[in-house]
Amino acid sequence: MSRGQNTSSTTSAANAAILAAALVFATLPLWADKGLVFLAGIVMVQIVFAVSFNLMFGLTGLVSFGQAAFFAAGAYTAAWLGRAVPELPFLIFCLAGGLVGALLALLIGVVALRRASGIYFAILTLALGQLVYTLIGKSDALGREDGLVGIKRPVIDLFVGTLDLSIGDRYYYFLLVACGILLGLLWWVWHGQLGRLLAALRQDAERIRFFGVNVRRYREIAFIISGGVTALAGALVAPWSQIITPAIAHWSYSALPILFCLLGGASRFWGPAVGAIVFAGLEYATRTMVGVSELIVGGALLVVVLAMPGGIVGTLSLLARKLTKNGKERLNEQSA
């Protein structure tokens, strides 16, 4: 078996896994209870949240501890517009949410990326994220600490008719499609020219600077894309959960995508997605173990992170390579 065939078989297995996951998400409302369907919707949004975060973390090599601020900016913008100007199309609310997130990323990026990198960048983004959290909690228009409750699911005008997404599982399928499109966009960025340049920046920013590349500018671009897509994910979640509270802007919410990346593997595009699914599965499985649930989830995560430095996807990939190599050696021995 040639090296090309090895790669091909690994890719084929990965594609099959992605297809299987997509099928599970797509068929979930047919066989699962409402609670699980609701959770799956949240997980889909969190996958977009984590993958967009990983554009900064895994690809560009910068840790933002304030990512939840973008998520909250998108969610609150869409929900607030939905109340203030309900006659506007829902897609405008989503786009506005994404735009506000991107603008916020631009502003934070201008401050945080000018001189800071590494831990200083992380602390600066954490501080600015907490500022957003505090502002939301003090804002009467945004419901202060109680948040915005009773957010309606939209009716979309399709020109030839309307589609009421509040009926049945329609909004779930809308989320599925929207998250799929956003993940497609992130895939394109990750695997395209920009993605390769960002990966090079992570590996050796100084060398890239010598090539005449404006390093800060490209980091800002990555930050804006990451912030914008995260905000779009936030805008999508508001009508799904039908409530948003300042908790989604809190630093502990910013820790979620970091956790997903470490769990699933930050070096792979789908790593954070796997992390988000595994984390949700752990939480769901232990939800009735009141008082010990957090201990079990935390302990399990600790074991995975310590035992699998490359995350679940990295480790599985390593195992697959070893198995293929062993199989090839056995085949050679038999042939001999």
Add this chain to the structure above:
Amino acid sequence: MVRTTRRNALKLLGVGVAAGALGMPWVRNAQASGPYKIGFLGSLSGPAESLGAPMLEGVKIAVEDINAAGGTNGRQLELVVRDDKAKPDVGTAAARELVGEGCSMLLGVVSSAVALAVSAVLQQEDAVLITCAAHSMRLTKEDFNRNYFRITDNPFMRQRAQAHVMAERFGEVTTWGGLIPDHEYGRSTWECFDNGLKTYYPELAKAEPTISKPVMTTYGGSDYRNFVASAMRDPAVGFFVSAYGGDAITMYQQALPYGFFKKKHPIVDAANEFIVARAMKENFPEMWIGSHWYSGAFTGNPMNDELARKMTERTGIKFLDGFIGEGYSAVRAYAEALKTADSGKTADVIKALEGLTFDSPTGKRTIRAEDHQTIKPVVLYRVRGASNADGIEVVEHRVIDGATVIDPATPGVKLTF
């Protein structure tokens, strides 16, 4: 090696459908016969755990009592429990999950923010919720919906009753301040107490009260010293506090070294029952506490006495929290409603609950048909630390007829003073 082919995709789809057919535990199901399923949704972890856990005990005792007596309509009650962690998003997810498991009759909920969030999705999920402690006035006013019921009193009843007692007993204390958590419940309680002071001081104490702007505190915090220091600077003598659960324990303990309780008197606590008193024991300062249910106030009521006996047997605790009585009462209300709504369908249950009069540990209660607010007695007691085996004592208690202090039923309309 697995190839990505249409055949493999169909196989995977088949596995999913087969899982549904095999009836796995997480698979969608419906409740047509068998036991009536009741979903408990409450704070079983986090700062409000000390409020949610006793509520669940009351629920369990009621379910056991009803099942031991043959159930309702010959059908047993089955309890499914979920923790809302006092977080609105977790609460709505848990409520949806409970409904998905066939529990369209929900009860519990400590936090007003959770109650408001869950209440907003009840009609969409075709479920009904009876809250046992959530006090926000919005629930029966501007955010009212027909699928929501409150089994206990509300801030209009309780905080105005507290203000009434203060005007009656402490007419000379005319300056008042507050330590209020900055969320819906906190603001709701303060508005009602403030209004009560303005109403009853001129009437009973023949004096106009001077009311300071309250100190707004955080929820779930660990350091309340800055808030206590602000309250110490306030010239107000009497203080109203509506922080609750773990927050109240932390705040009261941090307030002790400041001499807060020596400088400020009387203290009115909105709803902490015996939770903080049991934690601080002999160090607990004297205060007037609002309660959902106090067994000592209803001695002679067989349901009250039996509930108190069972709960003390289980826990060894003498001073029982009112949340127990409310959890117990909510199950009793459902059981009584199911006698006429034997289908267990949400629309039938709502209809049966509206205007329902039923027995509870505080005596007969009636759920007002218009706004689903229950008419029940308001209970207050004066508690302080003591050098006895329990470390605390109830000096006196007051029971006020709920019908005399209840707000007018105005569903859909914001409460204004």
